[in-house]
Amino acid sequence: MSDRDDELAAKLVHLRGEGLEKGDPLALPLTLTSMYHLPGDPAPGVPGYGRAENPTWEALEAALSLIEDAPALAFPSGMAAISAALFAVVKAGDRIVIPTDGYYTTRLLADRFLAKLGVTVVTRPTLDMARGGFEGVALVFLETPSNPGLDVCDLAGLCEAVRAAGGVSIVDNTTMTPFGQRPLELGADVVVASDTKAPGGHSDVLMGHVASRDAAFMEEVAAWRKLAGGIPGPFEAWMLHRSLETLPLRFERMCDSAEVIAARLAEHPAVRNLRYPGLADDPAHLMAKAQMTRFGFLIGLELESADAAERFINGCGLLAAATSFGGVHSSAERRARWGDDVAEGFVRLSVGTEPVEALWAALDAALRG
Template identity: 65%
Template sequence: MKTPKIGQMLHLRGNSLNKGEPVALPLTQSSMFHLPGSPEGHDTYGRVNNPTWEHLESLLAHLEDAPCLTFPSGMAAITAALFATLAAGSRVLIPADGYYVTRLLSDRFLSKFGIIVEKRPTIAFTKGGFDGFDVVFVESPSNPGLDIINLASVAQQVRNAGGLTIADNTTMTPLGQRPLDLGVDVVVSSDTKAVGGHSDLLMGHVACRNAQIMEQIEEWRRVSGSIPGPQEAWLLHRGLETLDVRFNRMCETAQVLAERLSEHQAIRQIRYPGLPNDPSHALAGAQTLRFGFLLSITLGSEEQAERFINTCPLLRPATSFGGVHSSAERRARWGDDVDPAFIRISVGCEPVEELWQAIEASLNSS
């Protein structure tokens, strides 16, 4: 897998500037453009294009090493990828233990259009093969369980069966995992999470090296109006410039915390791919560039879990993940099929020793 050239990404705009132009990306907040005569080759209308999100897409395309389109949320990106590749009578396979809103979209909407939706847990995803599926949607690591599947193997099996693979790479970002390099056809991501990194925007993107698929996804965006706002695109561009620094800090801290948590008496179970005894460790080591910033712990009871989350001063009790502030939540409250005392922790950018002291103190008093 290729390692993204972060330095080149940071200077993509700068190396094309003319003398006197601003180094920082301007925010183009306009729905209309001055358009006398033929509109060919020019910005036309805010639902079709915008210079701010087009430049953002060039940075994301550099990271993904593939054309990219941005969307107003991660679910908007997932929706676009699915609606552009499925039709009445199509069969789609999704993870039974993946992000629950993807399941809601499939069950409540895709099924209404005559699309056949089937589900499998991540750890048994390959059982039964992939014959007859038009689209196979994968999450690796799964959210929130952190189970991992062999993306290269699944992508090849699906291709041999005549289908397409779509991978949700939100938990790892392009810096931690490269699904397209492993043979996956389409990547989707919620950039609300680590790519944006500051918990102040909703955004998502789709990346794909198949021009025909990207044309369909672009048409879906243009016709449906599922476009990013220029302000959000500007914020995401700014967040993207520090992703490498933040992601490195978050992953390194997560490794330290996981090793220490694995020895704490209050922990009934821990999952983190970076731990040598984790079921996903070997595959994660071969398939990913980093082990990520998400980990999960299971405490003795729901009450103990709530006390831990709500009393730790360096953990925000909030949903979502990937921000500079470490956060934690009981995923059972959203209906995930997990133990009531299961906690997903998103490790942020706090100094590791200060963060550990706060976590340890809260565990000891819970």
């Protein structure tokens, strides 16, 4: 990690301890309540109702704000965060651009619901997001590296072009976390992420967040959460807060291992069309090197057929056969089963925190069958 990331990681571990009074618990307390003691008229800064305020959320949001270097709001899933960001901006008659090769649920949300509200939804591949320009576009949604193909687009250039055209840029940074890529510093207006993935890290919690330095936008997002009711549970917020403190360690280990394994997979006779931005000959490498601080823990590999992919996944003792990614357990899935525009034998491999040599031995054995 960079010196700045090291500094953030240190502050993250000690953030809870700042301002504690003698005798206060060092660990974050879990506040489970729907009501607060509220005699008389409401007062500014005094909690009133569980749909609007919770101290556990606030502690989590302070940690998320620290690592994003921007105000952040927590949500009960990544899609809840994406929905809030979209509905805070988009209105009837607007035109928005969404990637064809990003997370498919974002496209489904736009096609099934935003389109019915009079929003024109335009889709473009990640590598061609600028084609056609952004004049008359209210919002551009970006995801880089793309999921699952791992194409990388020029965030700084695209965000500048969107802003010049009068639009808002939203970047899904789920695959990288703030310790691998910082979209707000590259010019993005808004960052969204599924914290279900690496920030949670243990495959036991659904959470997400929105971050932005635009105060008016964040007020709209907060209003959407309060009025629509898409609020995080306090226990889930507590779990994510606990996991965040080890995110820098886990992310660094996962990225280190992915770099080793990707290089070996590139030479493996069973593997075709390997994608990993950290490889010097990957089409995304130069752009990734310019805008990412790490190359991530996701690897795309193509095997000869769907059957070969399933045999590999199910035959590896150190792979969880599951959707999602970013956990301490390495996992893999054949993405064509969800309708992604990839080869039938394409596998998205998420490298976990297992010792790298043990993981490689298991992967190699499964590939050789």
